[in-house]
Amino acid sequence: EVQLLESGGGLVQPGGSLRLSCAASGFTFSSYAMNWVRQAPGKGLEWVSSIIGSGSSTHYADSVKGRFTISRDNSENTLYLQVNSLRAEDTAAYYCARALDAWYTFDIWGQGTMVTVSS
Amino acid sequence: QSVLTQPPSASGTPGQRVTISCSGSSSNIGSNTVKWYQQLPGTAPKLLIYSNNQRPSGVPDRFSGSKSGTSASLAISGLQSEDEADYYCATWDDSLNGPVFGGGTKLTVL
Numbered sequence: 001e002v003q004l005l006e007s008g009g010g011l012v013q014p015g016g017s018l019r020l021s022c023a024a025s026g027f028t029f030s031s032y033a034m035n036w037v038r039q040a041p042g043k044g045l046e047w048v049s050s051i052i053g054s055g056s057s058t059h060y061a062d063s064v065k066g067r068f069t070i071s072r073d074n075s076e077n078t079l080y081l082q083v084n085s086l087r088a089e090d091t092a093a094y095y096c097a098r099a100l101d102a103w104y105t106f107d108i109w110g111q112g113t114m115v116t117v118s119s
Numbered sequence: 120q121s122v123l124t125q126p127p128s129a130s131g132t133p134g135q136r137v138t139i140s141c142s143g144s145s146s147n148i149g150s151n152t153v154k155w156y157q158q159l160p161g162t163a164p165k166l167l168i169y170s171n172n173q174r175p176s177g178v179p180d181r182f183s184g185s186k187s188g189t190s191a192s193l194a195i196s197g198l199q200s201e202d203e204a205d206y207y208c209a210t211w212d213d214s215l216n217g218p219v220f221g222g223g224t225k226l227t228v229l
Binding site: 037044045046047059061062095100101103104105106107109110111112 | 121151152154156162163164165166169170175207209211215217218219220221222223
C-alpha cells in the first residue's frame with residue numbers, strides 16, 4: 001500500500017525550531033518529487049516546499065524562504081522539513097504529498113503533523 | 120486572500136447536481152491545468168480531478184471537472200451525504216512560480 005506518515009510536530013515557542021519527517025512506503029520513493037503543504041486551523045491549503053527525486057533541486061514559498069529547509073534521504077525513504085525561526089503564523093497541520101507529475105499534482109498525502117507556535 | 124477564488128460555501132440535496140467554481144487569471148488557470156482536491160472532515164486532502172478533467176483511479180464518475188479560459192468548475196452529480204466536504208481547486212501560477220490553491224468551498228448536503 002502506498003503510504004506517507006508524518007511525524008515531528010509539536011508545541012514550540014516563537015523563534016524555535018522543529019524537524020518534521022515523512023516516511024514513505026509502497027512506491028519507489030526516489031522516483032518522485034515530494035512536497036510539504038500546510039493548513040492553518042480552519043483555513044485553506046498552502047504549498048510550502050518541494051524537492052525533486054534526486055534531492056538536487058528544491059523550491060520554497062516566499063513565506064518560508066530562508067527559514068525552512070526541505071531535504072530527503074532516499075536510502076531511508078524519508079522526507080524532511082527543518083523549520084526554523086518559527087512564527088505564530090506558521091501554526092498549521094503540515095502534510096507531505098507526493099507529486100504525480102511536473103505540474104505539482106499531489107496524488108498521495110500523509111495524515112499530517114500539527115505544529116503549534118505559541119509562548 | 121487566495122490567488123484562486125472559490126465560493127466559501129455550496130449546498131445541495133441528495134441526488135442533486137452541484138457545481139463549484141474556481142476563478143483565476145491568465146498567469147494561473149489561463150495557462151496551466153487545474154486540479155481539484157476533496158477534504159473530508161478531519162482528514163487529509165485527496166486528489167479528485169487532475170489535468171482539468173481527469174479522474175484518478177477509484178474516483179466515481181459522478182465527479183467531473185472542466186476549464187474555460189481563466190475559470191474552472193467541479194461538478195458533482197447524484198449528490199450523496201458522503202460528499203459533504205471541503206473542495207479546493209489548484210494550479211500552477213507562472214507569476215508566483217509556484218502551485219496555488221483556492222480558498223476552498225464547504226459543500227453541505229442538506
